Amino acid sequence: MDLLDDDMDEGPEAGSNAHEFTVSELSGAVKRSIEDQFGRVRVRAEIGRVSRPGSGHLYFDLKDDRAVLAAVTWKGQAARLAQRPEEGMEVIATGRLTTFPGQSKYQMIVDQIEPAGAGALMAMLEKRRKALAAEGLFDQDRKRPLPALPRVIGVVTSPSGAVIRDILHRLRDRFPTHVLIWPVAVQGQACAGQVAAAIRGFNDLQPGGAVPRPDLIIVARGGGSLEDLWGFNEEIVVRAAADSAIPLISAVGHETDTTLIDFAADRRAPTPTAAAEMAVPVRADLAARLAEASARMARSSALAIQRPRQRLQDLARAMGRPAALVEGPRQRLDIFGARLEPALRQLVQTRRHRLASRPIPAATLRQFTQAKRHGLDRAAARLDQARLRRLERPRDRLAQMQERLDRSLARVTATTRRAIDQQGARLADLTRRLSAAQGRILQARKDRLERLDRMRLTLGYHETLKRGFAVVHGPDGLITSAAKAGVTPQFRVEFADGATEARPVAPRARRAKPAPEQKSLL
Known part of the structure; x- marks a missing residue:
């Protein structure tokens, strides 16, 4: 029984016909x-973790609220x-499902990715905008003023579209x-890389090189959908615009279109035509303002000369003659x-009578006289000093006014001399131009006379x-017919090398033809 039981236990194992797979066979x-x-x-899913190793492949997760699907995009496809x-x-x-035997898992090989509607694009755009703004790429203090009159303008756009024609036409009309x-x-996959390379390429140009370095850059494109304009929302384009050392105008799309390059650019134009209007002024308006400024400068210069001159004349009239200042004192x-x-x-007589009526001792008189003499000397000295001071003040004022008058006269003389020199140079230039024009006019008249x-x-x-040919001259003028020559007794025939006299010759009579001989038939 034990043996039977053992055989019965081993029977099913030995008699099973199920195929035995290897791990590789089963995985395949x-x-x-x-x-x-x-x-x-x-x-349709939300992208989770994204990995970009050095190999160039992209590894990421596709997920929803209940499951996660591993996805991979190979290097060659990732670039496209x-x-x-x-x-x-x-x-x-979009892609195909496959397995990865090395880890016993399945994954999706993705060869195409597109946003799931405009809402997703706008959400991603807003997220990117906030991230770049947090780095300070859109700050106002980074904005550079546009040049007032750029000599060279670099335009980054398609050469075959209507945008470049509009820009060139507007620039030609204005300045x-x-x-x-x-x-x-x-637009398309190559848009972002080419636009960023163009902005950096213009900045890499050296001043004074074979290709002139632009003073201003315009990045332009016509209107389109959000997907068409997406290349100008790429981070590489925004960073190139923010790093540009040359002032940059963004003119992408219509007025209602907004891209991230608009925030990084120094100025945003609603249309490419408006960008051209921002870039250059109107030449006619500039010439008018220049003429007005020149006229104002001329008027101001004339007033700046006239007012000091009038003031100097008024002061001179008020000062009067130098001798008149000291005549009154x-x-x-x-x-x-x-x-x-x-x-x-x-006083001497009065004091003498007083002395005669009341004699004063000689010593007292001498002492008094001596004191008064000293006082008189001091008064005389003070009087001389006061007189000198009184005369020095008008003399100093006169010297100051004379010095101011000399300086003003020197300025007026220098200004007048410069004006005379300028007018003389202008007259010399006009004389030279008049002489040259007269020579040209005389030469032109001489050439015309020679041609005539x-x-x-x-x-x-x-x-x-x-x-x-020959010309026949008769007594009464030219002879232009044989009949008139036949009735003219004598006329003159003019040739190229001289003339000779001639007479008409009577025409010869025609000979009568002899009649044919008649032969007799007899």
Whole structure:
């Protein structure tokens, strides 16, 4: 029984007909089954983790609220993706399902990614805008002022579209200038890279090189959908615009279109035509403002000369003659001097009577006289000093006014001399131009006279005589017919080398033809 039981236990194991697979066979069978069943699929999902190793392949997750699908895009296909995968982006991925035997998992090989509607694009755009703004790429202090009058303008756009024609036409109408065109693709996969390379290429040009370095860059494109303009929302384009050392105008799309390059550019134009209007002023308006400024400067210069001159004349009239300043004090001094002598005599006489009536001791008189003499000397000294000071003040004022008058006269003389020199140079230039114009006019008149003389000789009859013709002159003028020549007794025949006299010859009579002989038939 034990033996039977053992045989019964081992029977099913030994008699099973199930196929034994190797791991590789089973993995291959699963791979073929999945690839046959899901050869080409489109998956709507949200992108999760994104990995970009040095190999160039892209590894990311496609997920929804309940499952996660691993996805991979090989290096060659990743470079051709219209939309680069970013975490949190809702997309529609197209590719095929396969397995990865090395880790016993299945994955999707993605060869095409497109945003899942405009809402997803706008959400991604807003997220990118906030990230770049946080880095300070859109700050106002980074904006550079546009040059007032650029000599060279670089335009980054498609050379075959209507945009470049509109820009060139507007620049030609307002202020013609030198334009460099950097041709780029304005939509599609190559757009972002070419636009960024064009902006950096213009900045890499060296001043004074074979190709002139632009003073201003215009990045332009016509209107389109959000997908068409997406190349100008790429990070590489925004960073190139923000790093540009040359002022940059963004003119992408219509007025209602907004791209990220508009925030990084120094100025945003609603249309390419408006960008051209921002770039250059109107030449006619500039010339008018220049003429107005020149006229104002001329008027201001004239007033700046006229007002000091009038002030100087007024001061000169108010100052009067230098001698008149001292005439009054001198006259008062003469009057006081004339009064002093009689007053001194009267004082001496009064004091003499007082002394005679009341004698004063000689010592007291000498002492008094000596004190008064000293006082008189001091008063005389003070009087001399005061007189000198009184005369020095007008003399100093006169010297100051004379110095100011000399300086003003020197300025007026220098200004007048410069004006005379300028007018003399202008007159010399006009004289030189008049002489040159007179010489040109005389030469032109001489050349015209020579041409007319040659035409006269060509059309005259003397040139015709050289070709073998002759002119017949009669007593009453030219003879132009044989009948008139026959009735003229004598006339003169003019040839190219001279003339000779001639007479008409009577025409010879025609001989009668002899009649034919008649032969007799007999």
